[in-house]
Amino acid sequence: MRTSPFTEEHEQLRAAIRRFVTDELAPHAEAWEQAGWIDDWVWPRMGELGYLGLAVPPEYGGQGADYWATVVLAEELPRCGSGSLPMAIGVQTDMATPPILKFGTEEQKQAYLAPAVRGEKVAAIGISEPEAGSDVRAIRTRARREGSDWIIDGAKLYITNGLRADFVTMVVRTAAADSDDPWSGISLFLVDTDLPGFEVARKLDKVGMRASDTALIHLDGVRVPGEALLGVEGQGFKQIMWQLQGERLIGAIGGVAAAQLMFDRALAYTREREAFGRPIARFQATRHRLVDMATDIEQVRQLVYDACDRWNRGEYAVTEIAMCKLAAAQMSFRVADEALQLHGGYGYSREFPVERAWRDARLARVGGGSDEVQREIISKLLGL
Ligand SMILES: Cc1cc2nc3c(=O)[nH]c(=O)nc-3n(C[C@H](O)[C@H](O)[C@H](O)COP(=O)(O)OP(=O)(O)OC[C@H]3O[C@@H](n4cnc5c(N)ncnc54)[C@H](O)[C@@H]3O)c2cc1C
Missing domain, CATH: 2.40.110.10 (Butyryl-CoA Dehydrogenase, subunit A, domain 2)
Incomplete structure (x- = not known):
């Protein structure tokens, strides 16, 4: 069995981020969704906590941590209840700023990366x-x-x-x-x-x-x-292709995390909701559906962790990352759809979080390189 990639330090980080997400972000998610706008204070607050520069070297204000710290953040942010927040923060930390660290001059790093890490500049x-x-x-x-x-x-x-x-x-x-x-x-x-x-x-x-x-x-x-x-x-095309690897990987990690939350919600709901005199989780059809969801999530998680391990070691794993992006995008939408189904009519109502997760999950099959584009990349790299 694979040993956990997370150290005691990562788990402490996870606990701290989870507290922050639960106490400071989640209470606002509904209002942000209604307003179509995440409050501006989120950026400086996350900068102050060090969460906008976990993998950035300390000379630019970052924490100098490994990639697994980034994984922890990406796994915890979806708990706020809005997919928009992890996406907005992911753009800042894992899409717009890594090229500055990798390709930028010292002046560019000081002028753009460091303020982005502090949350003073939005990227x-x-x-x-x-x-x-x-x-x-x-x-x-x-x-x-x-x-x-x-x-x-x-x-x-x-x-x-x-x-x-x-x-x-x-x-x-x-x-x-x-x-x-x-x-x-x-x-x-x-x-x-x-x-x-x-x-x-x-x-x-x-x-x-x-x-x-x-x-x-x-x-x-x-x-x-x-x-x-x-x-x-x-040489910008090659540089942006490098950037897209990080973008796709962070999206895949978030997709698995969001699917896990959907599964947890569906499990809790089906244990509570009764039909024909028993909780619906006790029907074999429901149990099998939940098993398929859990299996789906776990196999994609392992694929994603493997790619994270490669990325953490500096490997340029384009095939594996494209596979993760494709698998996670499809799986997270499938799981969200099954979770909605298991909630029955409530799943389709705006009063339960499942419909938002279902709408949010749909983007991954298009954004950051569609399913079809990932298949094209994989097929080229497999020599097909
Ligand atoms: C909410 C949201 C946020 C986004 N954020 C950003 C952002 O911050 N920055 C940014 O730059 N972009 C962003 N995007 C854009 C996103 O990355 C693009 O939408 C995506 O890359 C697809 O491009 P397109 O929309 O032009 O579709 P098209 O390229 O026009 O594709 C249309 C359809 O054709 C298919 N297709 C295209 N080529 C092939 C092929 N060779 N073989 C088979 N099928 C093919 C596609 O898979 C798709 O199904 C965002 C998109 C959305 C919806």
Whole structure:
């Protein structure tokens, strides 16, 4: 049997995060869902507690912990009762800022990473566009040089934290691809959101993740200095593919955690709810359904933990991470759907948390690279 990857220290961290989530986040989840907005204080508060920089080195204000500490945070945040919160925080900690640590200059780390770790700056990641999501190479947002500056024009769509972000880690085309390297010509930029020409055109209305703000952003002649370029000019595609590994893994961890919560709720409900003179958990059909859910969750958890172990050891496990992303996205929605079914009519009512989890879970099959895109990645890497 696999030994637990979590040390005593991780378990202490888990207990502290769980207290924070239960006492300080969960009481607000309903109001955030209604308002379509997570209160701003969450960022500085989580920064103060050290939760926005668990894996960041201490010189940038982080805790210098291993990846398993990040896993603990991702497993605990869904307990707040809104999938939007883990998503918003995950964008900050595991999507928009890791490229700064990996590819950034010392100045960029001090100017963007350190304040993001403190919760003073909110970060967003800007890849998708109105005309390009799965096909990142088809992006149309462009930057052209003007002296030592760059001028950015284009649009970014579905940007999580887009209404509140102080900066966006953005994927931009800076040149046509070389004929010998189809992945070249794309670069990453750190774009401040208060620059002239940067405009939040619209807040998007969504099926789920309703507390999370999602924006359509227009960029009209946004002038950024040469120092806004993140990493190597023209190598942004490869850099963002590295970023997507962390994004997909954190999403998969959260998906397993959310599914576990759904299972726990369904189990408790079916033990309480009676039909035909007995708790519905005592019907064989219900028991088998619960067993299938538990088995589904456990097998994906082990797949995800294996990928976490590889990531923690610095392995670039693209196939395994794509498998995790695919398996977790499908499993978490399946489990949420079964949990809704087991709640009967109450499952479909807005008064029980199961319907929100069901709506929230649906995103994972699309966001961060759809099921189909994961299958394409896996099939290429398997040589199919
Ligand atoms: C709530 C939400 C939050 C998001 N947050 C962010 C964010 O913060 N930053 C960001 O950059 N993006 C974000 N996204 C965008 C998300 O990553 C994209 O929606 C996703 O990558 C899919 O792109 P698309 O919507 O353009 O779909 P498309 O690429 O148009 O795909 C449409 C359909 O075609 C399928 N398809 C595409 N290519 C293939 C293929 N080769 N083979 C088979 N089928 C294929 C897809 O799987 C999908 O089913 C968010 C999206 C949502 C809904």
